[in-house]
Amino acid sequence: MSKDENSWFKVCHQEEIPGDKVKKFSLDKVEILVAKSKKGFVAFPTMCPHMAEPMNESGLISDGLLTCSKHLWQ
Numbered sequence: 001m002s003k004d005e006n007s008w009f010k011v012c013h014q015e016e017i018p019g020d021k022v023k024k025f026s027l028d029k030v031e032i033l034v035a036k037s038k039k040g041f042v043a044f045p046t047m048c049p050h051m052a053e054p055m056n057e058s059g060l061i062s063d064g065l066l067t068c069s070k071h072l073w074q
Contacts, residue, residue, distance in 0.1 A: 017041070022066065024056045037064025048073050 011025040011034060022033040024046060033044040033056050048055055048068040058069045067074045 014041070020061060022056055022059060022061055033059070033066070035061045035064060035066065039064065042066075 009027055011027065011032075012023070014036075017023050017034055017036050019036050022035045022044065025032055025034060031046045033046055035042055035044070042064045044055060044059075044066050046054060046056055048059075048070070050068065050073045051071060053059075053068050053070045055066060055068060060067045060069050065074060
């Protein structure tokens with residue numbers, strides 16, 4: 001996987017990502033979460049950087065903004 005932060009990688013078909021949830025993917029040993037927004041798709045780290053909470057289990061998604069439900073980090 002390229003280290004260029006502007007690279008795009010196909011992980012699934014767009015229909016596979018529900019509008020109100022995140023979906024977890026693994027790309028070359030790097031795990032990411034992908035969600036839909038009004039502008040397209042957004043990717044997030046799988047863990048909250050503040051308290052290492054698994055965001056795919058407790059994160060809340062609203063129009064492409066992911067919020068940790070444990071302490072409201074965005």
